Amino acid sequence: MKSSRIILITLEIVTPLLLILAYALWAGPRGDFFFPSLDKILSTFWHDWLGGLVATDIVPSLYRTLAGFALAAVLAIALGIVLGLSRRARIATAPLVEFFRALPPPALLPLTILVLGVGDTAKIMLIALVCVFPILLNTIAGVAGLDPTLRDTARVYHISRADVLFRIIIPAALPAIFAGLRTSLSLAVIMMVISEFVAATNGIGFSIWQAKRLFDIPSMWAGIILLGIVGYTLNMILVGIESIVLRWHRGARAAAR
Amino acid sequence: MSAQTLTEKPANSIVPDRLLPWVGSAAFILAVEIFARSGFISQQFFPAPSTMAITLVGQFASPRFWIAVWNTLWTWALSLAIAAVLGIAFGIVMGASKYLYAALRLIVEFLRPIPSVALIPAVILVIGVNFESKIFLAAFAAFWPVLIQTIYGMHDVEPVALDTARSFGIGPAQRLIRVAVPLALPFIATGIRVGSAVALIIVVTMEIVVGIPGLGELILVARQGANVEVAYALILASGLLGWGLNTLFALLEEKLLFWHPSFRKTAP
Numbered sequence: 001m002k003s004s005r006i007i008l009i010t011l012e013i014v015t016p017l018l019l020i021l022a023y024a025l026w027a028g029p030r031g032d033f034f035f036p037s038l039d040k041i042l043s044t045f046w047h048d049w050l051g052g053l054v055a056t057d058i059v060p061s062l063y064r065t066l067a068g069f070a071l072a073a074v075l076a077i078a079l080g081i082v083l084g085l086s087r088r089a090r091i092a093t094a095p096l097v098e099f100f101r102a103l104p105p106p107a108l109l110p111l112t113i114l115v116l117g118v119g120d121t122a123k124i125m126l127i128a129l130v131c132v133f134p135i136l137l138n139t140i141a142g143v144a145g146l147d148p149t150l151r152d153t154a155r156v157y158h159i160s161r162a163d164v165l166f167r168i169i170i171p172a173a174l175p176a177i178f179a180g181l182r183t184s185l186s187l188a189v190i191m192m193v194i195s196e197f198v199a200a201t202n203g204i205g206f207s208i209w210q211a212k213r214l215f216d217i218p219s220m221w222a223g224i225i226l227l228g229i230v231g232y233t234l235n236m237i238l239v240g241i242e243s244i245v246l247r248w249h250r251g252a253r254a255a256a257r
Numbered sequence: 258m259s260a261q262t263l264t265e266k267p268a269n270s271i272v273p274d275r276l277l278p279w280v281g282s283a284a285f286i287l288a289v290e291i292f293a294r295s296g297f298i299s300q301q302f303f304p305a306p307s308t309m310a311i312t313l314v315g316q317f318a319s320p321r322f323w324i325a326v327w328n329t330l331w332t333w334a335l336s337l338a339i340a341a342v343l344g345i346a347f348g349i350v351m352g353a354s355k356y357l358y359a360a361l362r363l364i365v366e367f368l369r370p371i372p373s374v375a376l377i378p379a380v381i382l383v384i385g386v387n388f389e390s391k392i393f394l395a396a397f398a399a400f401w402p403v404l405i406q407t408i409y410g411m412h413d414v415e416p417v418a419l420d421t422a423r424s425f426g427i428g429p430a431q432r433l434i435r436v437a438v439p440l441a442l443p444f445i446a447t448g449i450r451v452g453s454a455v456a457l458i459i460v461v462t463m464e465i466v467v468g469i470p471g472l473g474e475l476i477l478v479a480r481q482g483a484n485v486e487v488a489y490a491l492i493l494a495s496g497l498l499g500w501g502l503n504t505l506f507a508l509l510e511e512k513l514l515f516w517h518p519s520f521r522k523t524a525p
Contacts, residue, residue, distance in 0.1 A: 008359040015360040016367070034383050091274055092281030102454075102499035106462040107473065107492045110480040114488070115302045190372045197377065197466050205375075212378035220378055228371035 036218045045222035058226075061192055061203040064120060065234070068127025069188040076132045076184075077177060080139025081169065090140060101137060105130040105187065106194055118199040127191045131184035135177065142176025143169055175249055178242045185238050189231045204230065304486050313490035322475070326498070329460055329471040332388055333502075336395035337456045341449050343396075344403025348448075351404075352411020352441070353433055365404065373398035374462055381467055391469050395459040399452035406448025410441030443510075443517055450506040457499055472498070 024038040031037075049058070083090050108129060116122035146169060154164045196205025208223035272280055286306050292298075293305040300308075316322040351358045373394060384390035414437045422432045464473025472495050479488035 008355065011356060011360040012363055016363050019364065034379075088274070088277060091277040093285075095278045095282050096285055098503075099496055099500055102503050103492070103496035104458045104461040104473075104499055106458065106465050107476060107495045109465060110476050110488055111492060114480060114485060115298065186372065190374050193372050193374050194462060194466060197374075208375070208378055212382060215382075217382070220382075224371075224375050224379060227375040228367070231372050231375075232367065 034217060040218045041221045044218040045225060048219060048222055049226050057202055057204055057207050064123045065188045065192040068124040069131055069185060071128040072131035072184060073135055073181060076135035077139050080136045081143050084140045084143025101133040105191060109195060109198060113199060123195045126195055127188050130191050131188050134183040135180035138176045138180030139173060142173030146172050175246060182238055185234055301485060304489055308486055309489045309493055312486045313493055316490055325472045325475045332391050333457050333460045336392045337399055337453050339396040340399035340452050341403055344400045345407050345445060348404045348407020349411060349438060352408045369401045373459060377466060386467055386469060391460055391463040394463060395456040398459045399456040402451040402455060403448040406444045410444025411437060414440045443514055446510045446514060453502055453506055461495055
């Protein structure tokens with residue numbers, strides 16, 4: 001039993017390393033224009049992204065992503081609680097929410113360019129617009145799925161409405177809200193990249209597009225790797241926040257088992 | 258707030274529940290119509306919904322529109338099919354073997370959160386601006402939800418069901434095909450439904466960003482030609498397309514998986 005655990009852990013660590021090694025061995029001597037050698041990509045990554053481009057490209061991209069995401073979260077959670085609490089409002093708005101959710105987000109890109117132009121505001125609004133729906137749907141589901149006994153009990157004990165909202169409804173809906181936040185965060189990164197591909201003067205997406213245009217292939221791959229790291233890190237941060245905020249929830253569930 | 262009442266009181270308002278979705282949608286469209294016609298935003302940037310609808314109906318008469326819809330649809334279907342076959346195959350193998358799961362888990366965890374649109378420049382450089390690059394990227398993006406859901410589904414299979422099958426002397430291959438995979442099907446169906454939405458997003462993105470033929474390309478052309486009404490009508494059309502495909506998958510799931518014990522309650 002013990003030895004099989006060791007095999008499992010070794011497999012988990014060794015396979016990705018083998019894969020990277022395989023790429024290095026494959027791409028190095030081949031000298032393919034589109035698949036440059038690993039050390040070339042890594043040195044470009046080191047030189048470009050950890051050097052001068054942090055302030056000019058990484059910071060604006062992160063700002064757009066997080067500003068749009070935060071705006072969406074605030075709006076969607078507030079609206080979601082209202083719609084979640086009123087059954088009739090929920091029924092009345094269901095088709096609209098379904099339609100906007102089904103709209104492929106990039107289709108909205110031309111729209112925001114038309115109405116708002118190509119500045120930061122347009123990008124933040126676009127990201128927010130796209131991120132609203134997963135959070136909204138999950139908040140509605142979380143609030144509407146609340147055990148009615150909880151609300152009735154609170155009423156019997158004459159707990160004030162504000163307390164009911166902040167101490168019962170919102171905590172109970174938080175696991176669902178976080179599920180929506182995670183979906184939206186990856187959407188936020190996607191929309192940041194797309195909007196920077198199409199119309200921007202700085203940002204990670206812009207510099208990848210620029211590198212592609214100039215056939216600076218190592219720099220393009222380095223940018224793609226950076227986007228991967230950014231996406232991965234943002235997701236890990238949110239998962240970390242979630243595990244802190246929802247510690248009581250996990251504990252309660254583990255205790256109930 | 259009706260939600261605060263102890264017992265849900267019977268609806269006593271003039272609008273019955275059944276009509277609420279219609280009333281809600283109509284009110285929303287009317288509000289946007291009034292807003293658009295009020296001149297707060299120039300109609301050049303935001304035409305009234307009635308204008309969008311009329312333009313959309315006008316598009317129905319143009320063969321260009323239907324060719325674009327067809328191009329979007331077949332590339333979507335092909336990429337989803339590729340993603341589903343590969344995702345389910347890898348998912349079943351990774352879900353059934355803990356060694357393969359351990360070997361590939363970290364790679365999946367690293368690759369999955371990478372925004373697939375980040376690969377657009379690389380894909381169009383290596384494959385080119387054509388249908389193949391659109392299909393490749395859409396299949397790549399849709400592969401992850403199918404894979405993850407299939408693995409979840411395989412891990413969620415009731416051990417008692419597998420043990421029971423084993424005690425009846427059913428071999429490993431039969432256990433996998435007859436017990437584990439059918440029990441994992443609702444998860445796989447969810448993965449395919451999510452994958453379908455993702456594939457459509459990537460297909461339309463590639464069309465808009467790179468200009469590969471399809472509905473997205475028409476939107477791009479309409480915007481570049483300052484043909485605002487057409488652009489909005491096409492955005493509306495792509496929303497209807499996404500909504501239609503989503504509804505279709507939800508219906509299919511309901512029809513095909515009615516026998517699954519968990520399906521009657523809620524889909525996972």
